[in-house]
Amino acid sequence: MILIPQKSTQCRTTIHQYIEQNIIGRDFVVGDIHGCYKLLMNCLKRVGFDPAKDRLFSVGDIIDRGPDSIKCLRLLQEPWFHMVRGNHEEMLINACGGGGGGESYNWWVSYGAWAKWIDPEKMQAWARRLKELPIAMTIDLNEYQIGICHAETDGQNWRKMIENPRSVDVMLWGRRVLRGKSPYDVEGVDITIHGHTPLDKPQWVGNRYFMDTGACETGTLTLRKLSDIYMEYKTARDLFG
Numbered sequence: 001m002i003l004i005p006q007k008s009t010q011c012r013t014t015i016h017q018y019i020e021q022n023i024i025g026r027d028f029v030v031g032d033i034h035g036c037y038k039l040l041m042n043c044l045k046r047v048g049f050d051p052a053k054d055r056l057f058s059v060g061d062i063i064d065r066g067p068d069s070i071k072c073l074r075l076l077q078e079p080w081f082h083m084v085r086g087n088h089e090e091m092l093i094n095a096c097g098g099g100g101g102g103e104s105y106n107w108w109v110s111y112g113a114w115a116k117w118i119d120p121e122k123m124q125a126w127a128r129r130l131k132e133l134p135i136a137m138t139i140d141l142n143e144y145q146i147g148i149c150h151a152e153t154d155g156q157n158w159r160k161m162i163e164n165p166r167s168v169d170v171m172l173w174g175r176r177v178l179r180g181k182s183p184y185d186v187e188g189v190d191i192t193i194h195g196h197t198p199l200d201k202p203q204w205v206g207n208r209y210f211m212d213t214g215a216c217e218t219g220t221l222t223l224r225k226l227s228d229i230y231m232e233y234k235t236a237r238d239l240f241g
């Protein structure tokens, strides 16, 4: 087991959040939801999700593209729902005055049509809430730890990355790893989990698991138990080294 300091790293934003072990229930992770609230509810029903005991982790990008962005934002009010910030949340924050720059206008035009119907003050409140989200989280599963950030990891060491504000853009937007630019294992955590780049099916790159299956376009939203993903990795490693 690898231990990670149990404190958040404060920079221009909270980069990292440490999540304690869930001793009463199960932990699930879901790929990019992108407004596909009904798909998510179907997935949760299928696994018999128990909101009193189980937890759901999102790899980010809960809004835009699909029909129910607001319903997805309301998930943030649920104590069982935890997420890292995706690049779509980042765009909303910037578009609602939290950042500025060229991409703000781009978001309203390209993705944010749904938000034009929402009271601007309400949108500001959502932007503030989204700004509180960490860029990365490390979840303790007792014998092992799992790192989650939206797009991909930056560099070869999870612990160095979550201390480094210059890694934030890669964690939110990067697409190098799936192009085969870094086929190694990331150190400092047992496995990592990401979304961001739509795939036909989830894919491993070293000890990194990519699970965005383009829910809105394909109708397939991937939801899995964290321990199942880890066991899949460990079994393959034990067999093939």
Ligand SMILES: [Mn+2]
Pocket (backbone or CB within 6 Å): 032, 061, 086, 087, 088, 150, 195, 196, 197
């Ligand atoms: Mn994304």
